[in-house]
Amino acid sequence: MREFTRSVLGRTARRRWVHLILGGALAMPYVLVGEVVIGPLSGSRQVSSELPLQLASFALGLPLAALTALLFPLARPLEAAAARALCGLAPDALDHGPARTPAARGRTAAWFTLHLGFGGIVSGMSLAVPPLALVLIVLPVPAVLRDSRLGLPEVLGEPWALPLCPLAGVALLLGLAGCAAGCGTLLARWAPALLGPTPEDRLAAAEARAADLAVRNRLARELHDSVGHALSAVTLQAGAARRVLDTDPEFVREALAAIEDTTRRTVGELDAVLGVLRDGDPPGTAPAPTLAADLDGLVRRTRAGGQRVTATVTLDPAALPPLVSREAYRIVQEGLSNALRHAAGEPVALCIGGADGRLEITVENPVGAAGVSRPGVSRPGVPRSGGGHGLRGIADRVRLLGGECRAGASGGTWRLHVLLPWKGPV
Structure with missing residues (x-):
């Protein structure tokens, strides 16, 4: 149990969570560009209020992020510095200089896309899940919440469901922490392959x-x-x-x-x-x-x-x-x-x-x-x-x-x- 808690909520896991949130922040400009394109195509003026259109905008922004990493060699040392500081990697596991070869730029683009993709998903969950979990945890206590249910599903108004709401809230928080820890672990595992030196670099x-x-x-x-x-x-x-x-x-x-x-x-x-x-x-x-x-x-x-x-x-x-x-x-x-x-x-x-x-x-x-x-x-x-x-x-x-x-x-x-x-x- 202690090992599980450390892997999900330990210092390294928290730093990797911050790294993912940083990726979500970097993804925002690309998502906004995607909304500019998706809005006219879908005929909707409220792209940000419709989840399918938001997901489409997010999916359209990721290729733009990859293109940025391909065109700007300095994206590699910046991403490598962030990964070294927040993902718990050895200093010599990643490159220190800009991408100089097409292969290095391609790996940088793949890493940048993964960072922003995972970061956008975890950031969205980090914004949405804690308020919902908090409401579920306190839902059985105040009568006003039980009466209004704040737009929650009708099933939560059943007498047998109220005692389970706190457990569901805690499960949502643990699921969020587990998802963030899993995504952070995957990025830390892929970082040396995508941001590390090539065999030619090691030989040089x-x-x-x-x-x-x-x-x-x-x-x-x-x-x-x-x-x-x-x-x-x-x-x-x-x-x-x-x-x-x-x-x-x-x-x-x-x-x-x-x-x-x-x-x-x-x-x-x-x-x-x-x-x-x-x-x-x-x-x-x-x-x-x-x-x-x-x-x-x-x-x-x-x-x-x-x-x-x-x-x-x-x-x-x-x-x-x-x-x-x-x-x-x-x-x-x-x-x-x-x-x-x-x-x-x-x-x-x-x-x-x-x-x-x-x-x-x-x-x-x-x-x-x-x-x-x-x-x-x-x-x-x-x-x-x-x-x-x-x-x-x-x-x-x-x-x-x-x-x-x-x-x-x-x-x-x-x-x-x-x-x-x-x-x-x-």
């Missing part, structure tokens, strides 16, 4: 989300590789300089110069990445670093932090395509950054070469954290929680270029090995 939305996710992932990789490497290098350089501040001023000057250069370059890269997020800013207000132009500076800044890096380059980085050169720089940067974080002070071997149209990058360092940053200067590694995104970013870059990536420890040595195709359609 999925492609847009995928493109947006790709941009976000690219920005995340750029921020991680540039800013993350810079912060790790600056932290190690500053720590090393602090330890030898009183004993090796020359090293301190080198470390401070490396920190200045690292932060200046990182600010430029950060501006380039954030420019993609700003409306009106072109993506890339500063040139992205490449292997050909920035490898020497990257190795020098890493060494300034106390890391012993041996770099072996057996090809000309200037011969690489710009895209491969940019991605290769980020891969080398992340490899050296991992060595700084997890094997600080340990010797790092960087090898860059190429054969058979493929660029080969290898970064090796001993597994472990304790190391020596300078002869006689002991420095522990820098622990870092929440990591693990660097290797994932490298794998993403390599996969986008159609290359291969392997990383792991073997025999006490951590090895990052990357192969990138750089001849052909990259």
